[in-house]
Amino acid sequence: MTVTVRFAPSPTGHIHIGNARTALFNWLFARKNNGRFVLRFDDTDVERSRKEYAEGIVRDLAWLGIEPDETVAQSARFERYDAAAERLKAAGLLYPCYETPEELERRRKIRLSRRLPPVYGREALKLTKAETEAFEAEGRKPHWRFLLPNFSENPFSTERTEVHWNDVVRGPQTVDLASMSDPVLIRADGTYLYTLPSVVDDIDLGISHVIRGDDHVTNTGAQIAIFRALGAEPPAFGHHNLLTTVSGEGLSKRTGALSIASLREAGVEAMAVASLAVLIGTSENVVAAADMNELAALFVPEATSKSAAKFDPAELDVLSRHLLQAMPFEQAEQRLSALGIQGENARAFWVAVQGNLDRMSDAGIWWNIVHDQPDPAGELSTDDREFVQQAAAHLPAEPWDQDTWRDWTNAVKAASGRKGKALFMPLRIALTGRASGPELSGLLPLLGRAETQARLA
Numbered sequence: 001m002t003v004t005v006r007f008a009p010s011p012t013g014h015i016h017i018g019n020a021r022t023a024l025f026n027w028l029f030a031r032k033n034n035g036r037f038v039l040r041f042d043d044t045d046v047e048r049s050r051k052e053y054a055e056g057i058v059r060d061l062a063w064l065g066i067e068p069d070e071t072v073a074q075s076a077r078f079e080r081y082d083a084a085a086e087r088l089k090a091a092g093l094l095y096p097c098y099e100t101p102e103e104l105e106r107r108r109k110i111r112l113s114r115r116l117p118p119v120y121g122r123e124a125l126k127l128t129k130a131e132t133e134a135f136e137a138e139g140r141k142p143h144w145r146f147l148l149p150n151f152s153e154n155p156f157s158t159e160r161t162e163v164h165w166n167d168v169v170r171g172p173q174t175v176d177l178a179s180m181s182d183p184v185l186i187r188a189d190g191t192y193l194y195t196l197p198s199v200v201d202d203i204d205l206g207i208s209h210v211i212r213g214d215d216h217v218t219n220t221g222a223q224i225a226i227f228r229a230l231g232a233e234p235p236a237f238g239h240h241n242l243l244t245t246v247s248g249e250g251l252s253k254r255t256g257a258l259s260i261a262s263l264r265e266a267g268v269e270a271m272a273v274a275s276l277a278v279l280i281g282t283s284e285n286v287v288a289a290a291d292m293n294e295l296a297a298l299f300v301p302e303a304t305s306k307s308a309a310k311f312d313p314a315e316l317d318v319l320s321r322h323l324l325q326a327m328p329f330e331q332a333e334q335r336l337s338a339l340g341i342q343g344e345n346a347r348a349f350w351v352a353v354q355g356n357l358d359r360m361s362d363a364g365i366w367w368n369i370v371h372d373q374p375d376p377a378g379e380l381s382t383d384d385r386e387f388v389q390q391a392a393a394h395l396p397a398e399p400w401d402q403d404t405w406r407d408w409t410n411a412v413k414a415a416s417g418r419k420g421k422a423l424f425m426p427l428r429i430a431l432t433g434r435a436s437g438p439e440l441s442g443l444l445p446l447l448g449r450a451e452t453q454a455r456l457a
């Protein structure tokens with residue numbers, strides 16, 4: 001069996017880090033099993049779905065390193081849902097209901113007051129033809145419920161009402177359909193809720209594993225029943241825990257909090273986002289994986305914890321720094337070039353500064369520092385200024401390499417008697433205009449003797 005997974009966002013906003021977790025769980029699962037990844041836009045809500053959002057999702061996924069094998073949109077597949085709905089109606093498994101929300105609420109309260117479970121009592125199944133006609137004559141439009149297979153001959157047995165599956169993430173799961181209302185599949189205005197289109201697509205697209213957030217666990221019980229009602233074998237399911245903000249708030253595309261686009265714009269490394277999105281809320285250590293192969297090796301679905309996990313964007317900075325520190329020049333080259341960092345010194349420059357970057361864009365700042373003389377005049381005392389000028393006299397002859405800084409400062413130390421911070425800090429400030437930054441042993445050969453001399457003067 002070919003493993004086929006899908007990520008199914010609604011294009012109603014920018015995807016957030018929680019959605020990215022779902023997308024990555026699917027992507028990595030497919031990768032580990034030589035499978036296919038389908039991107040499915042759940043855009044049956046035509047009012048709220050937007051093309052720009054769909055395009056944004058494709059862009060965000062690509063940035064994270066996810067390239068779908070196939071992309072489909074539910075809005076192009078209404079005929080398939082209509083056909084499935086007709087099939088269920090013909091089998092008596094999708095039935096019309098005419099209750100208003102107020103009527104449903106009143107009945108719910110009555111059931112609760114009688115200590116009965118507050119589920120739908122299937123009153124619509126008992127309507128006579130005359131009653132139905134009267135509703136229609138009033139202009140009421142029906143909504144349609146799926147008849148859950150939760151009626152047991154033996155009221156003390158759950159044998160026929162329970163749905164079981166072995167969850168790829170959570171292990172053995174049971175949902176008792178007896179505790180659920182028959183789900184509405186079609187609203188009174190004729191629009192579909194998520195439940196039926198999702199099942200129809202999973203069947204048509206040959207989805208073998210449905211991996212999604214645990215906000216869908218209960219839904220899965222009903223969906224498995226719908227798969228069977230449509231004569232299909234249900235796929236395997238996996239439900240991972242949800243991510244929240246640091247203060248424990250839920251995430252929604254509509255609020256834009258922790259969106260992938262905002263993290264990208266903040267200059268965070270994509271693999272830092274991907275690593276944290278996958279490894280947080282698991283028993284695995286959170287480390288920065290350099291690429292998807294490395295992340296796939298660290299991805300263990302069963303290691304996911306059951307409770308929600310807090311996502312702290314501050315952790316991304318640490319991971320980003322690690323990634324930049326370890327990044328080979330070849331991998332950085334294109335992005336450096338986009339920052340204007342190119343030419344024969346680009347590689348040596350990268351090696352000199354990569355250990356000191358919070359963001360890739362910081363490389364641009366250091367490139368400018370190397371190329372435009374800073375003006376540190378105000379930051380040096382008169383004493384230090386004299387010291388710096390005298391230090392210039394000890395600059396070794398070129399060619400310069402990694403050892404030049406050590407040789408030069410040894411000579412300056414011997415001549416001036418200065419050591420430690422008093423020796424290094426004025427030189428650093430004179431050469432870079434800053435009190436901290438990359439090792440000067442790497443920067444000095446990039447500056448060259450003439451430029452160094454000019455800055456010291």
Ligand SMILES: Nc1ncnc2c1ncn2[C@@H]1O[C@H](COP(=O)(O)OP(=O)(O)OP(=O)(O)O)[C@@H](O)[C@H]1O
Nearest residue numbers: 008009010018019022212213242243251252253254
């Ligand atoms: N906070 C979260 N953490 C992890 N996964 C999530 C989170 N929120 C949604 N998901 C998952 O993302 C996938 C896409 O869901 P959906 O498009 O409904 O996103 P949403 O953010 O929940 O929706 P909304 O647009 O209503 O804010 C689903 O599989 C869902 O389980």
